[in-house]
Amino acid sequence: MKTEKIYEANPNKQKNAINSVGFIALTIASPVMGLVLLVPAIPEIVSRFSISENVGQSLITLYLIALGLGQLFYGVASDRFGRHPILLLGSIMFALGSGLILVSNSIEFLLVCRVIQGLGAAACLSMGRAMINDNFARQEAAKHMSTAQTIQSTVPIISVLFGGILVEFFGWKSGMAVSAIAGLIIFFITILKIAETNKNRLPQINFLEIKKAYGEILKNPTFLSFAIACGMQSGMFYVLAGILPYHYEALGQSALAFGVWFSIMPIGFFIGNFINRRYLVMRGIEVVAFSGSLITLFSMLILLFSTITLNLSPITIALPCGLFGFGNGILISNATIGAISSAGKYAGTGSGFTGAWQMIAGASFGVIIVAIGGAESMFITVCSVIGISLLSIFCLTYAFIYRDKSEHN
Numbered sequence: 001m002k003t004e005k006i007y008e009a010n011p012n013k014q015k016n017a018i019n020s021v022g023f024i025a026l027t028i029a030s031p032v033m034g035l036v037l038l039v040p041a042i043p044e045i046v047s048r049f050s051i052s053e054n055v056g057q058s059l060i061t062l063y064l065i066a067l068g069l070g071q072l073f074y075g076v077a078s079d080r081f082g083r084h085p086i087l088l089l090g091s092i093m094f095a096l097g098s099g100l101i102l103v104s105n106s107i108e109f110l111l112v113c114r115v116i117q118g119l120g121a122a123a124c125l126s127m128g129r130a131m132i133n134d135n136f137a138r139q140e141a142a143k144h145m146s147t148a149q150t151i152q153s154t155v156p157i158i159s160v161l162f163g164g165i166l167v168e169f170f171g172w173k174s175g176m177a178v179s180a181i182a183g184l185i186i187f188f189i190t191i192l193k194i195a196e197t198n199k200n201r202l203p204q205i206n207f208l209e210i211k212k213a214y215g216e217i218l219k220n221p222t223f224l225s226f227a228i229a230c231g232m233q234s235g236m237f238y239v240l241a242g243i244l245p246y247h248y249e250a251l252g253q254s255a256l257a258f259g260v261w262f263s264i265m266p267i268g269f270f271i272g273n274f275i276n277r278r279y280l281v282m283r284g285i286e287v288v289a290f291s292g293s294l295i296t297l298f299s300m301l302i303l304l305f306s307t308i309t310l311n312l313s314p315i316t317i318a319l320p321c322g323l324f325g326f327g328n329g330i331l332i333s334n335a336t337i338g339a340i341s342s343a344g345k346y347a348g349t350g351s352g353f354t355g356a357w358q359m360i361a362g363a364s365f366g367v368i369i370v371a372i373g374g375a376e377s378m379f380i381t382v383c384s385v386i387g388i389s390l391l392s393i394f395c396l397t398y399a400f401i402y403r404d405k406s407e408h409n
Contacts, residue, residue, distance in 0.1 A: 075352015090123020189317020
């Protein structure tokens with residue numbers, strides 16, 4: 001087993017790795033923190049800089065694009081140089097980008113800072129996932145990924161509530177000070193406490209090696225099925241995070257009230273991860289991930305019904321989103337490990353690609369949905385998210401069928 005190979009030289013290493021799951025959760029949570037702490041402030045930023053909603057959406061879009069593209073580079077680089085140096089680089093960039101936002105006085109500079117922040121967060125996210133995959137065998141990795149995401153899911157709950165409070169009383173920049181501190185904490189803990197987990201580093205890295213790594217994972221149908229579905233489900237979350245502030249504002253809700261209502265979705269994510277870790281992960285990654293995708297679809301159908309019947313209110317938006325978070329929490333950890341573990345020795349590359357697709361999907365879907373009127377129409381938003389959900393279910397159906405065929409051959 002993979003676990004035995006990693007820990008046979010040092011029996012204390014497994015204990016250290018398990019104890020570091022909380023730290024890995026922080027590294028995985030940092031990108032969500034960088035996103036969610038700013039979300040309650042978007043309407044105020046739009047007003048303060050006298051910009052359009054499309055430009056306001058760019059604060060989310062550029063961050064997610066940087067978060068996505070950065071992971072493509074960091075995943076390959078970490079397969080060659082190890083997870084530790086990449087995590088150090090990313091955490092200091094995340095802190096720097098967050099800190100520079102505190103002195104920004106134009107929308108152009110703010111957008112540049114968001115790109116720096118996103119590039120740093122990309123390393124934190126992809127390295128956290130890869131480190132779990134390095135330390136544990138497939139099913140055990142799914143369990144620990146769920147543990148990390150259970151811990152991690154408390155961050156957006158706290159961030160969106162805290163972010164709303166900060167915006168209400170201290171202004172829109174204040175949340176980025178918290179992000180800067182988090183980046184510095186990750187940096188110093190990595191230096192002082194975290195050992196290298198990649199024991200099978202590639203001997204060299206060049207264009208041909210990169211081409212080979214991506215060639216291997218992109219022709220792997222199991223990897224693609226999990227990765228595409230995972231990206232679409234994450235994209236749905238980021239779409240809702242970027243667009244819902246406008247809908248809550250249209251209902252007369254303040255930034256603080258938005259933080260309270262929106263927190264129900266990450267609370268659902270927390271509960272989903274907890275139940276997945278305790279009761280579901282042993283039932284098989286494919287089955288559990290597919291079940292989660294059906295729950296997210298059902299949640300959006302409920303929200304569509306409220307929209308069609310003109311029964312929209314903060315609670316009729318928040319409760320279906322809470323159910324969405326629950327399904328998302330069941331799905332994401334299983335689909336992520338399903339993708340990364342199927343990448344074999346190119347786990348870092350697989351982690352980078354999976355994370356990149358998640359962010360690029362969220363950015364692309366968000367831009368498209370805002371462009372066709374999603375910021376003004378809940379009907380457009382919900383129908384678009386339902387379409388994305390159906391595509392992710394199709395991908396996971398294929399992954400389940402492919403697994404069954406492999407077992408019978």
